[in-house]
Amino acid sequence: MTTESDPSYLSTDRADDSTWPLIAESVRQYLHQSKRGSTTDAVTDALREAILDGVISPSTWLREEDLANALAVSRTPVRESLRRLADEHLVSRIANRGSVVQPMTIDDVFSIYLIRSALEGLAVFTVTSRPPDGLLDRLLQIQRSAAKCAESGDTVEGNKLNLEFHRVIRRATANAYLVRFLDQVENMVRRSGVSTYADPDRVRKNLEEHQAIIEAIASGEPDLAQDAVTEHMRKAREARIKALMVPSPRPRRPVRGGDSHHD
Template sequence: MSVDENHMPSIRGYLSGRPTRGRTSEAVTDALREAILDGVLAPSTWLREDEIAATLEVSRTPVREALRRLADEGLAQKTAHHGTVVSPMSVEDVLALYVVRENLEGLAARLATLRNEPGLVVALREVQAQMEALIGSGDSAALSRHNITFHRLIREAAGNFYLERFLGQAEQAVRRLAPTTFSFPGRDATGCAEHAEIIEAIAAGDPDAAEEAGKRHMRNARGIRFTKLGGG
């Protein structure tokens, strides 16, 4: 699939204004990353330097650097003698992602409980209330946004730079898996119930229970993905 005019107008919207001097590569990287995560640039789409540069009205140099960075992040893939494409995601990739995320989310919940950062439980309960208010509404996009916030609060409270970095990358990969699991029947209620278990374990100061609740939450999400992808 080529990067064509149908994609370019949408991609241009991801680059707000003119990049400040010295930050063009970062701005182009951010624009392309968000377009990939939002599904505007679908898996296996060709990322041609000249077309992207023309669309974003920048030189090819920052585009080349952006593509290199996206390849390092796993969002793009260089092919021998043919250029760069948006990385595809197979069923195996999806399941492998959830196996890793299961353990990382569990660890994040454990560390967040042990650190006992002031205000964390209150913040989590606020997000939880917003999500519970949306149960049955069919607004899976809003539920997904709150869900991202919920998990971000926990990984930040864990206080581990590497864990936060790895979970951030895992979250980016999950964003590519449209539609969100919250669009599947009943997942809004069960997902919220699982969040409640994580919150109560953290509030009780029980790192073992928090870790297990975090891992169970990801296992259940993985099971939904597996079923919807035709795995059973």
């Protein structure tokens, strides 16, 4: 993303003194979890996950010097990492001020889910046309585990299983480009920093929608499976917008594995 003028949503110079220590500690944890070789790659991964998991909240300023000190690295990899995140539309680079985490708007949600619905629909159409061995068994296994999480109220594990459900389908297409694009869309959705799993009714409906997708795949009718995914995406979009309109506490502790806030 190119450097922008000062947008109207910006209200703070950086995370305040009370939240910055938690942010710094959390980003360090993400850095230690990164398996990437170069410092720049590892810093990029750490900042990306902290943003996507909501540890660094929207409209938070990210200053190179603060981040370099927190991560015990030079400013050069931090500067390059922020440039990469700007290219991913996770931060905005503001002339003479630095970088700020981009908030997600309702218009963003509509745009992202328009793309996601098309790509998820293509993925399920593909696997229903020629389902690979073991796909249905794996989806049913995830569904059973997710149902147990719903019963016990384990929203963290349930959210991870929800992500895995969609990842299994797209990986089963064996289309590397489709997988890559959907991975990017997943990150865009996570950028909202809110969880639809805070609503027990949405968790129940999500299970029902996933079951409809499984049954459609089992039927061997690609159009039916695509319709099931399209309906699932429509309802997920509505839930995302509803959740986005409810303020959530910030900052958050890191979520291991980067599996937060997705439907």
